[in-house]
Amino acid sequence: MGKAADSRDAGARLDPVQSFNRWKKKHSHKQSKKKQLRKQLKKPEWQVERETISRLLQSYGKINVNEITRFSDFPLSKKTLKGLQEAQYRLVTEIQKQTIGLALQGKDVLGAAKTGSGKTLAFLVPVLEALYRLQWTSTDGLGVLIISPTRELAYQTFEVLRKVGKNHDFSAGLIIGGKDLKHEAERINNINILVCTPGRLLQHMDETICFHATNLQMLVLDEADRILDMGFADTMNAIIENLPKKRQTLLFSATQTKSVKDLARLSLKNPEYVWVHEKAKYSTPATLEQNYIVCELQQKISVLYSFLRSHLKKKSIVFFSSCKEVQYLYRVFCRLRPGISILALHGRQQQMRRMEVYNEFVRKRAAVLFATDIAARGLDFPAVNWVLQFDCPEDANTYIHRAGRTARYKEDGEALLILLPSEEKGMVQQLLQKKVPVKEIKINPEKLIDVQKKLESFLAQDQDLKERAQRCFVSYIRSVYLMKDKEIFDVNKLPIPEYALSLGLAVAPRVRFLQKMQKQPAKELVVSQDNKGSEPRAPSLTNDEVEEFRAYFNEKMSILQKGGKRTEGTEFGLANGISAEEEEEKEDEEEIEEKLRKAKGYHPDSVPSIDESPKNKEAFLQFLTRDGEEEEEEEEEDGLDADFFTVKRHNVFGLDLKENKALQVSVLPVEGLLLVPISFYVALLLLGNYGKARTRRNL
Numbered sequence: 001m002g003k004a005a006d007s008r009d010a011g012a013r014l015d016p017v018q019s020f021n022r023w024k025k026k027h028s029h030k031q032s033k034k035k036q037l038r039k040q041l042k043k044p045e046w047q048v049e050r051e052t053i054s055r056l057l058q059s060y061g062k063i064n065v066n067e068i069t070r071f072s073d074f075p076l077s078k079k080t081l082k083g084l085q086e087a088q089y090r091l092v093t094e095i096q097k098q099t100i101g102l103a104l105q106g107k108d109v110l111g112a113a114k115t116g117s118g119k120t121l122a123f124l125v126p127v128l129e130a131l132y133r134l135q136w137t138s139t140d141g142l143g144v145l146i147i148s149p150t151r152e153l154a155y156q157t158f159e160v161l162r163k164v165g166k167n168h169d170f171s172a173g174l175i176i177g178g179k180d181l182k183h184e185a186e187r188i189n190n191i192n193i194l195v196c197t198p199g200r201l202l203q204h205m206d207e208t209i210c211f212h213a214t215n216l217q218m219l220v221l222d223e224a225d226r227i228l229d230m231g232f233a234d235t236m237n238a239i240i241e242n243l244p245k246k247r248q249t250l251l252f253s254a255t256q257t258k259s260v261k262d263l264a265r266l267s268l269k270n271p272e273y274v275w276v277h278e279k280a281k282y283s284t285p286a287t288l289e290q291n292y293i294v295c296e297l298q299q300k301i302s303v304l305y306s307f308l309r310s311h312l313k314k315k316s317i318v319f320f321s322s323c324k325e326v327q328y329l330y331r332v333f334c335r336l337r338p339g340i341s342i343l344a345l346h347g348r349q350q351q352m353r354r355m356e357v358y359n360e361f362v363r364k365r366a367a368v369l370f371a372t373d374i375a376a377r378g379l380d381f382p383a384v385n386w387v388l389q390f391d392c393p394e395d396a397n398t399y400i401h402r403a404g405r406t407a408r409y410k411e412d413g414e415a416l417l418i419l420l421p422s423e424e425k426g427m428v429q430q431l432l433q434k435k436v437p438v439k440e441i442k443i444n445p446e447k448l449i450d451v452q453k454k455l456e457s458f459l460a461q462d463q464d465l466k467e468r469a470q471r472c473f474v475s476y477i478r479s480v481y482l483m484k485d486k487e488i489f490d491v492n493k494l495p496i497p498e499y500a501l502s503l504g505l506a507v508a509p510r511v512r513f514l515q516k517m518q519k520q521p522a523k524e525l526v527v528s529q530d531n532k533g534s535e536p537r538a539p540s541l542t543n544d545e546v547e548e549f550r551a552y553f554n555e556k557m558s559i560l561q562k563g564g565k566r567t568e569g570t571e572f573g574l575a576n577g578i579s580a581e582e583e584e585e586k587e588d589e590e591e592i593e594e595k596l597r598k599a600k601g602y603h604p605d606s607v608p609s610i611d612e613s614p615k616n617k618e619a620f621l622q623f624l625t626r627d628g629e630e631e632e633e634e635e636e637e638d639g640l641d642a643d644f645f646t647v648k649r650h651n652v653f654g655l656d657l658k659e660n661k662a663l664q665v666s667v668l669p670v671e672g673l674l675l676v677p678i679s680f681y682v683a684l685l686l687l688g689n690y691g692k693a694r695t696r697r698n699l
């Protein structure tokens, strides 16, 4: 009995299941108590965020620029830092280092730095932080407005914003024009950060009843001077009038111009001026090698073709002065089959096409992009090796921006400027003053492939192409004619018939405004010979007259950009079976004629046609009797690229490679709306083409 009781006691004591269950009960009771206690102690998320924000705010005053090398050295939110890290942005660039702190402190900033130096993040980081600090939500409406001069730049900025801001909760939208204003209007009020072009924004301000910017905290003007140069001065004035006075404004550009200063006066309050490369020896990136060649207008197409043939594995951008040049030469070069894919980007393309081209060129490793100046500013195509300026830029600033599409953020790049003999002196002087180190190089005549005959045969078989060639011709001449700087651009010095021939045109098309100009010299010739015996010279427009034209065109552009209708008087061409482009051409010419008539009192009808003048006939005949061997198109090996470099750099063909001495010594100074709550969803609403908004220079 005693034995049995003992063994029962021991069994009860040692039953492992029972004791485990007992322990488990006790343990889970303890755990749930702990959990409850922790829950009670845990602060709500909003409170934690508030404390973080107040810590950040306290740190703003302690920012020491000299101690900053990484983004994480700035007092930034975890969400922004994570976004930057995920996009592989760790070290700051100079402009970021110098401006982000000031912007965080709430100051207005005017920032200028060389192309490709990282200005986009210099304003996007403060943008994200500004809304984060205020714990902005979609119900707060529009908090930040970022205005870019071109649709492509706006789109690109928006993409960077999406990338670095993806951990934040606010919504971002892209408005760059579209037919369906109503569709955009329904969504615009949910946008916290709006990236846009000025014309479309103003249209919403004018027409979208519920759109307002009363809560706006920050305005960013990217490539500010370009916004003004494109004729958006009135639009900008109107936009700024619609914005609250109490706001922070950031203004960025790669060049400091009068336009930037004007805009700064208009929109900034006691700004901090940050010009990081002010004391730099050169105003262009150190990794950018820059050369120019001088060649006759009629040689330029062959020079370009020869260049492309010897750079088949490179990524290049070629800048032209007008859409119609791009349109024609793009087609012609595709037919010439240089052995590299060619793309075209200009303002007359449908917005969808513009986007496609943009993305295609971003993706390609070797390709050539024919573009107008819509691609000159801000666009960040990766790994561009060459920038060619087929037509002389209107000024040194435009040169800097165009050339800046290569050699971006520590990469190497090369820029080649093609100048006419009449443009060389003035342009090189301007570049010198702007601290741009360009060297003259010569074309290797043995490498020049003459394509004129091929162009002639293309045009003989294709009426549409011929008409494009004619439009290209007129458009180029008009672009020279409208250039402000008459020291560089003199339409009278252009070899008109030779130029027409080089485009494949047997006869130079009639350029009415030119004919009218040419009538004047005849008059002046008599007067001047009688009076002074000085050299006869065709009159060029005075600066005031050119300004008058510009103002007139800007006004017109501004109406178009706001979605204004054409006046009845311009519609006649369509009724006569003239294509829209021809009609525009005619329209432009008529505007110029009208202005000329007013300015100079010309009588257009009595002027002889250019191609009838004896001088032109002679030139035409001379040109035809020249040896014009047509090069056979061969598939060349890529080694040609190196060959071209050798020619250029080592002067192995006994040609001049003279560095501009003066320069060396100089110390002179989608369509549509994209709505993105950054962290959650992407709704891409690509709409149709927004009107015929063009820039004054037919970009």
Ligand SMILES: Nc1ncnc2c1ncn2[C@@H]1O[C@H](COP(=O)(O)OP(=O)(O)OP(=O)(O)O)[C@@H](O)[C@H]1O
Residues within 6 Å of the ligand: 088, 089, 090, 091, 092, 093, 096, 113, 114, 115, 116, 117, 118, 119, 120, 121, 253, 254, 377, 378, 379, 380, 404, 405, 408, 409
């Ligand atoms: N901190 C950084 N670290 C690494 N890459 C950077 C950094 N900042 C910018 N970049 C890269 O440098 C390139 C140029 O930047 P961005 O386009 O902002 O230059 P930008 O100064 O605005 O040029 P532009 O004057 O031509 O508009 C981009 O490819 C960008 O991703």
